[in-house]
Amino acid sequence: MSSENWVRLPVIDFSKQDLKPGTPEWDVLKVQVREALAEYGCFEASTDRLKEVGKPIIGALEEIFDLPLETKKLCVSEKNRFIGYYAPKAPMAESFAIDNVDEENNIQQSLTNILWPQGNPSFSKSQVCFAELALGLEKTIRAMILESFGLDDNYVKEHMDLTKYSVRLMKYEAQTQSNDDPLLVAHYDSNLLTLLYQNEVNGLEIQNNGEWIKVKFSPHSFIVMIGETLSALLNGRLPSVLHCVMNVENNKTRYSTGFFSCLKGGFKVKVPEEVVDEQHPLLFKPFDYDEFHACFISNVNPLGQAFRNLKTYCGV
Numbered sequence: 355m356s357s358e359n360w361v362r363l364p365v366i367d368f369s370k371q372d373l374k375p376g377t378p379e380w381d382v383l384k385v386q387v388r389e390a391l392a393e394y395g396c397f398e399a400s401t402d403r404l405k406e407v408g409k410p411i412i413g414a415l416e417e418i419f420d421l422p423l424e425t426k427k428l429c430v431s432e433k434n435r436f437i438g439y440y441a442p443k444a445p446m447a448e449s450f451a452i453d454n455v456d457e458e459n460n461i462q463q464s465l466t467n468i469l470w471p472q473g474n475p476s477f478s479k480s481q482v483c484f485a486e487l488a489l490g491l492e493k494t495i496r497a498m499i500l501e502s503f504g505l506d507d508n509y510v511k512e513h514m515d516l517t518k519y520s521v522r523l524m525k526y527e528a529q530t531q532s533n534d535d536p537l538l539v540a541h542y543d544s545n546l547l548t549l550l551y552q553n554e555v556n557g558l559e560i561q562n563n564g565e566w567i568k569v570k571f572s573p574h575s576f577i578v579m580i581g582e583t584l585s586a587l588l589n590g591r592l593p594s595v596l597h598c599v600m601n602v603e604n605n606k607t608r609y610s611t612g613f614f615s616c617l618k619g620g621f622k623v624k625v626p627e628e629v630v631d632e633q634h635p636l637l638f639k640p641f642d643y644d645e646f647h648a649c650f651i652s653n654v655n656p657l658g659q660a661f662r663n664l665k666t667y668c669g670v
């Protein structure tokens with residue numbers, strides 16, 4: 355593997371445990387977050403807490419994908435390709451998705467108990483610890499972003515209350531050079547923020563100023579990315595990121611896991627007036643996240659449109 359091809363995004367350290375809005379530490383990180391997102395739509399968030407949480411997560415990923423196919427298929431959801439076992443490119447790429455990971459016992463009920471009827475407490479524990487860590491970090495980073503646009507505490511709180519969270523577990527086999535189609539096609543995430551974690555095998559690529567960049571990141575970091583919904587809510591003032599996954603340069607299996615925050619459906623998402631002015635005229639009409647997502651899923655390729663879905667859906 356030619357390691358010089360791989361690039362590090364700006365690294366922002368979130369190891370400090372009790373970061374509080376209004377403190378100097380908070381304000382320093384807030385500026386770094388805003389700058390990195392304006393430039394790349396994503397950045398590397400490092401945290402010492404991944405030293406404990408990271409290893410069991412990778413172990414759990416290996417364990418779940420090692421299950422026999424018939425067992426994995428017990429988790430297939432007929433209705434929703436974003437829930438359960440989904441592997442259109444199997445055996446090269448496979449994934450499991452689970453919704454509402456912040457609800458107590460949901461990981462156990464929707465995943466662990468189906469795959470391991472005799473129980474698998476260590477698997478559930480690794481997932482719960484991961485979701486807790488990612489959830490705290492996601493809320494901190496989202497609050498910083500909203501605050502940096504002048505949105506007040508009430509707005510931030512309301513936003514947090516209207517959010518749901520899901521997790522995706524992914525496995526990508528090493529590809530041969532002759533088969534170099536992305537294992538996960540180029541797409542923009544449709545949600546608010548995505549936090550990605552991986553084993554030591556790099557494979558994520560992002561587009562920046564029209565160039566593809568191969569992203570490497572530390573085992574004690576997440577990659578944090580803006581999705582379409584947050585970008586639209588901010589009136590396009592921070593970009594969502596086109597990204598894909600390839601695994602051609604490593605001879606090893608890549609495991610990754612993503613934590614996704616999304617707005618709950620049933621109400622109209624509206625661009626707040628704080629982000630609209632003469633230089634930034636309104637770009638998006640109010641939209642319902644569930645309706646948008648249903649449309650996004652029903653499109654030909656569930657993750658695969660290499661264009662801004664929200665602009666097409668509700669652009670002014």
Ligand SMILES: O=C(O)CCC(=O)C(=O)O
Pocket residue numbers: 522524538543550552558597599610611612
């Ligand atoms: O595996 C990765 O690093 C990326 C996954 C991803 O982009 C997604 O699940 O939306």
Ligand SMILES: [Fe+2]
Pocket residue numbers: 541542543548597
């Ligand atoms: Fe993605």
